[in-house]
């Protein structure tokens with residue numbers, strides 16, 4: 001009978017993008033608390049330490065996921081500081097609200113904004129993954145496995161709403177990359193999975209007025225509230241620890257199915 005390959009995150013080295021805020025920040029906090037050896041906290045905004053013990057194991061790197069040189073520099077920092085890379089968690093992302101054609105103003109969707117969202121959410125995720133593989137591939141395999149890449153899509157990849165055309169396109173691209181990338185990297189023992197969150201209470205969401213947040217929460221069947229970022233981070237931990245998780249996109253949304 002096959003032996004269980006489940007192993008804890010203890011002693012692993014993780015690179016997290018979008019680490020300075022929201023879901024990425026929650027992943028940093030949970031994984032440090034669970035005993036990882038170190039985290040590279042990559043973000044275009046500065047990472048603020050608020051815990052002295054953890055601070056020694058979190059190395060902030062400022063950079064843009066769409067820039068090859070910034071990503072290469074983050075991977076080099078990881079190699080120099082920790083000598084290995086076990087998992088990447090892609091959380092860097094942006095959202096905009098704009099319709100394909102605005103019948104009130106008579107204007108089509110601004111092309112530059114569309115391209116910018118695709119570039120950060122989709123191309124940025126691909127850029128980080130493709131470059132991270134090189135260092136991950138050098139790991140000594142454990143039960144045939146060397147590491148895992150985790151992407152963050154959104155339920156908008158499946159039920160994109162009015163005004164979410166750019167965001168939903170970028171996130172469905174992330175869902176689409178998951179299986180072929182898992183197949184490409186299978187011979188190296190590198191797994192690839194995507195998380196598709198519903199509505200989580202992060203700075204992105206806190207920009208909305210309280211009334212709008214209450215209305216959004218009421219659309220979530222059970223539990224009827226916005227997700228806590230640590231609930232997302234817990235799923236990140238599960239994906240890292242469970243070796244049979246591969247080539248899959250998991251919704252974490254309290255049974256939310258967004259309406260048009």
Ligand SMILES: NC(=O)c1ccc[n+]([C@@H]2O[C@H](COP(=O)([O-])OP(=O)(O)OC[C@H]3O[C@@H](n4cnc5c(N)ncnc54)[C@H](O)[C@@H]3O)[C@@H](O)[C@H]2O)c1
Nearest residue numbers: 018021022023043044064065092093154197199200202204
């Ligand atoms: N919060 C939600 O409800 C929710 C739902 C579904 C999906 N998501 C996705 O989860 C991810 C994290 O969202 P969040 O709510 O934590 O947002 P957030 O705005 O709190 O954090 C996003 C972080 O990404 C960083 N970032 C943006 N562009 C970058 C770039 N080019 N290079 C490097 N860093 C960059 C930002 O500086 C920020 O720190 C995003 O991809 C978002 O689309 C969030």
